[in-house]
Amino acid sequence: MLTALALGLLGFPLLAALALPLGRRGGLVVHGGSAGLCLLLALAAGGSLGFGLPEGVLGLPFGPAWGGAGLAMDGLSAWFLLLLGLAGASASVFALGGPPRGLVAWPLFLFGMALALLAADSFTLLLGFEAMSVASWALVALDHREESNRAAARLYLVFAALAGLCLVAAFGLLGAVEFAAIRAVPPEGWRANAVLVLALLGAGTKAGLVPLHAWLPLAHAAAPSHASALMSGVMTKVALYVLARLLLDLAGPVQPGWWGLPLLALGAASAVFGALRANLEEDTKTLLACSTIEHVGLVTMGLGLALLFRGADLGALAALAAGAALLHALAHGLFKTLLFLVAGAVLHAAGSRRLDRLGGLIHAMPRTAVLALVGLGAAAALPPLSGFASEWLLLQALLAGWRLDEFGAQMAAAAALALVAMAAALAAAAMLRFFGMAFLGRPRSPRGAGAREAGRFELLALLLPAGLTLLIGLVPGAALALAEPAIRLLAGAAQVPAQGIAQGVGLAAGEGQAGLLPLSVALLLGLAGVGAWAVIRWRSPGATRRGPVWNCGFIDPPEHLIFGDPLSQPSAAGLAQPLRRMLGGALLAGREAVAMPSPGETRPARLEAGFADPSGRFLLTPAARLRDAVAAQVERLRDLSIRGCLSMAFGTLVGLLALLAWLEGG
Amino acid sequence: MTFGQLPYDVAHLLGGGMLLLSFMLLYQRRVGAVVNALATQGALLAAAAAWQGFVQDAPQLYLTALIALGAKAVLIPLALRLLIRRLALARGVDTALGIGPSLLAGVALVALSILVALPITTGVAAMAREDLAIALSVVLLGMLMMITRRNAILQVVGLMSLENGLVLAAVGVAGMPLVVELSTAALVMLVLVVAGVFVFQIRGRFDSVDIALLHPHRGEGG
Amino acid sequence: MLILGSILVQLLHLALVLAAAPLVIGLVRWLKARMMGRRGASPLQPWRDLLKLLRKRPVLAENASVISEVAPFAGFAATAVAVALVPSFARGMLLAPVGDLVLLAGLLALARMALALAGMDVGTAFGGMGAAREMSFSAFAEPALLLCVLTFAILAGTTNLDAVSATFHDGALGLRVSLGLAAVAMLAVAVAENGRIPVDNPATHLELTMVHEAMLLEASGRHLALWDYAAALRLTLWLALVAAVFLPFGAAPAGSGPLAWLVGLLAWAVKMGGLCLMLAGFESAVAKMRVFRVPEFLGAALLLALLAAALLFVSTGLA
Structure with a gap:
């Protein structure tokens, strides 16, 4: 079973390799092949969930020197793999209807996600996770002729790098590489708490939890639709899978219940923030991306609750919360x-x-x-x-x-x-x-x-x-x-x-x-609807007439406005007005300003409305300032003499050796 | 005393009603409505005191109830209304902290008072601690009202509500001597008079009862 | 036998509520008119209006889509199913195991969505405005409602409405501050969800202040009849919900006979009449508030419900 899965996984890089020689005609092969492979993955995952999971770990012929790489499928992997298969198949089929673009990156993106889900050790997991990040970055940067897309891709790369770094550190702190070995010796004390913080930073960034969500609405809007569908639907879930794997599985059953509180708080903040922002955005894909932030928050809340209930020895309730998160x-x-x-x-x-x-x-x-x-x-x-x-x-x-x-x-x-x-x-x-x-x-x-x-x-x-x-x-x-x-x-x-x-x-x-x-x-709903329909048919048989719109007697538009008066239709900003005023002012710095012309002036009055995500002001701007400061400091290194350069290298070497000695001693 | 026993339930419900009215005080935007809510709170306090007098068989509490009813439910609200009319004050509430945030802060204060009341009252009947938490909440909400409202009248109202909370706590304890109650009531009357004079003074000098206007005249800084 | 009884109770309940809903609206209007010194139309008037609307041919706008024709049925169906779940004169109805309070909130949200979609279908300014406002209010009403549900869930151990009603009836819970606070919050939510004064004025046709009516401007004939009927059902639902939770006395327990049903029916009529009187009195006494005051109103309800839960944590000695 696992061998077959591994061979299936290999199909993805094969498709990516095929895309190059086939050129523009490769769309059918790559996307069709991806859809088929995804359906197979879904079948395999669903089948093993229904009829018994494969036992053991399939060792891979590569990996780090201090531990083997391997693949395994337990309930959690299979559940997320099922999602990947189903969503990946639909997105691939959708891509068949569009121009063939991103043919190399697409199968690699799917491959990375599947590898991360099936990994049985932290090395393979991180390998898949990074492949997923890089391939999705390539998809985001596909339409790089537009300045806004380039900016989105840049921001995404920075956040993906941050996520990767934090996860590498988190897995590094766990000690061993194979999951089985980690479970045998779960982390304790400060090490466990550091894992919590790093996992939240790393997986939270990738999943788009507030306040690390700044990249998500931009990147999801910039990618081609089928890619944004998968990024939103599955990639954020892979990040949540990593979060669940780290905190609820690998960190052991002994962690205190309060571990759930940060997850609950971050999840709740993401849920409300994302949903509110979805009400204010005026771009369909950005709006949907913000709604993703909301739902990722809800899943995180479920995981946090499961941790809280576990800490309080309420097994049945923990199962309820975990079930909510998974479903x-x-x-x-x-x-x-x-x-x-x-x-x-x-x-x-x-x-x-x-x-x-x-x-x-x-x-x-x-x-x-x-x-x-x-x-x-x-x-x-x-x-x-x-x-x-x-x-x-x-x-x-x-x-x-x-x-x-x-x-x-x-x-x-x-x-x-x-x-x-x-x-x-x-x-x-x-x-x-x-x-x-x-x-x-x-x-x-x-x-x-x-x-x-x-x-x-x-x-x-x-x-x-x-x-x-x-x-x-x-x-x-x-x-x-x-x-x-x-x-x-x-x-x-x-x-x-x-x-x-x-x-x-x-x-x-x-x-x-x-x-x-x-x-x-x-x-019942169907019964009530049909019942009402039957009664209405019997009591009110008259056919429906069509007439001009009433609209409270609003004046008919002039002839040249063939779509009617555009100003008499609600606009995106207008529909957002109640929530912008009720909640947006406090949470998203929403603002409205009326620019009235002075008497005698002929220009029209204007109503300006907008909002600003506070993560930009409180996170991105200081981060950019810090980057500039660091860059200015690093610039000074270029003026060092040879002796200075050598002493830096020497210092680093001695420092690393000292660290090694300390780690082995402790 | 536990739930399901009428004496306790009624006392408890009256306390809850006072807490609800404290929130009403914070919620209202018009001074007239605030004064009405204050009068209702005073009436509830009187009822709570009378009920405790009946339950504890302590006749002096009836006197407390009478004082509360006369002073807090009738006289002082009337005086405040008179003040508002005589001074032609603005009918709107001038807030330093918005209505929504102050309500939120109010709930936080109630949670705080629950957290404080819990450890102190371990060993006491489980029900008494909820009462103590409610009384403490009313006191804290009164203080919050004094902090977050700019009008001097509303600050007086906040002070009154604070005092209501203190009396509520006092009547709930069996065997509380009346002296304390009388003195606190008198104290508050005194404070009210002072505040009234204060209001007239500000009005005379600055044409407003916004105390922010006093700051430049404090003589500090420049 | 038990099953047959529960089926019978369910059918009787449905018939009762469907018949009573327009009467409830009519009664509130009549009471209000009386309080304001007018004679007022007979409480039967909403029924007459509905029948008259059914006879009229509906007119749809030229660019109306299928939404305008389907949404009235969807909205009505969701409300009707919701109202079938709230016990009136007897507990232990056939659908009692399904009658979950969270599901009730979901069904009401479904009905609200159908109404908002119909409001936006033709692309008129007022329809869009009404839809946006209605959905925005629900962002405050739903949390308040669910926090009330939390209070019930703590006391009854379940969110099943039938079980909650039975617990509040049988279990000597006494007068609880938490329940009082939850009742106030629930009433505020009920006022907002039904678009009554002070949140919305059901009798207004002044464009700028409309919320609920603004979405119905393009509806006519049978579609308007369905929307009006659904609104009447919703008001009845909320009153019955308040009665079932806070005034559970008199209702016939599960598995009882016709005599108990009769008593329950009388008790229900008295409770609903009293609630209508309260609603009419409240509506006559207060003024409609500005649209952007509504979040404060509902936010206060939300905080009260939170407070109710917090006090309950303390008083039940859970903490």
């Missing part, structure tokens, strides 16, 4: 892939990512619109879709937070509960704004008015994640049953939950007293 990771990976691909289809059809240039696309692209509704309903946590099922689990875990026996932790859980609810409502508002601006109303530009339905590859690629989103939403219990090995791993192997949280196809929480049966809810 939400899968659900988000799928619906966010779907939404990014929808944004890509809209970009192809209507030629713009700006909300203020779209509108009325539901008439031109009805199928895309319906599939988009599925995705945004899940992102807005509406029943009976997958997002609701996973957030229901998360909320139930938070509602059980009072069982923690410390007032501080109880209050933290209560506050987190409020913040999750707020994030869900904000996400609903953001998704409504996205759909309402892009698909409803009237076209806002001639290019948008001439849009056509997406191609068959694109529709096919949308169909897979949309169907899965609906399926997971209807039978979340069946999905969670697959995740059971992973839940057991995250909840602490010693404390196997007495009762499963998956009950049949539904979910259960709170010792089985509270339950969710989405299938019956969907049935």
